[in-house]
Amino acid sequence: MILAFSVAPSGGQEHPDGSVVEAVAEAIRVVRDSGLPYRTSSMFTEIEGEWDEVFDVVKRATEAVMPFGSRVSLIMKADIRPGFEGEMDGKLERLEEAVARSEGEAKPDVVRGRARHVRTA
Numbered sequence: 616m617i618l619a620f621s622v623a624p625s626g627g628q629e630h631p632d633g634s635v636v637e638a639v640a641e642a643i644r645v646v647r648d649s650g651l652p653y654r655t656s657s658m659f660t661e662i663e664g665e666w667d668e669v670f671d672v673v674k675r676a677t678e679a680v681m682p683f684g685s686r687v688s689l690i691m692k693a694d695i696r697p698g699f700e701g702e703m704d705g706k707l708e709r710l711e712e713a714v715a716r717s718e719g720e721a722k723p724d725v726v727r728g729r730a731r732h733v734r735t736a
Contacts, residue, residue: 617694617702618669619659622677624684638683642676649675654703659690663703666695 622642623635643660646653649672651664660676662669673691680687696702 616666616669616696617661617663617706618673619661619692620673620676621659621688621690622673622680623688624680624686625688626686627684635683638680641679641683645676645679646672652701652703661703663700 622639624638627638643655646655646660646662649662649668651662651668651672653660653662655661662672664672673689677687677689694702694706699705
């Protein structure tokens with residue numbers, strides 16, 4: 616299972632610019648400490664593992680944010696595909712290959728989770 620989630624507090628002491636970075640940092644610490652594969656972007660954190668272990672991490676990450684506000688917003692989206700592992704990277708690799716095929720001559724070169732295309736002669 617891959618689960619993308621976003622967790623943020625509201626109703627607490629506001630950062631002068633409205634940022635919730637300190638609270639989100641606590642949630643990410645929980646994710647990192649879990650040992651599960653994860654990827655964080657500007658909007659979501661994706662985590663991969665078995666159902667129970669993924670939801671345990673999300674629960675603990677949410678609990679880590681609770682002290683920063685009077686309520687917490689949690690958004691989740693899951694890709695549940697039994698029998699598959701390594702799909703956070705696998706899905707991106709297959710997508711880049713498909714894009715490269717559709718472009719004809721482009722060859723995908725995936726670097727640090729970002730895709731860039733290298734033109735071949």
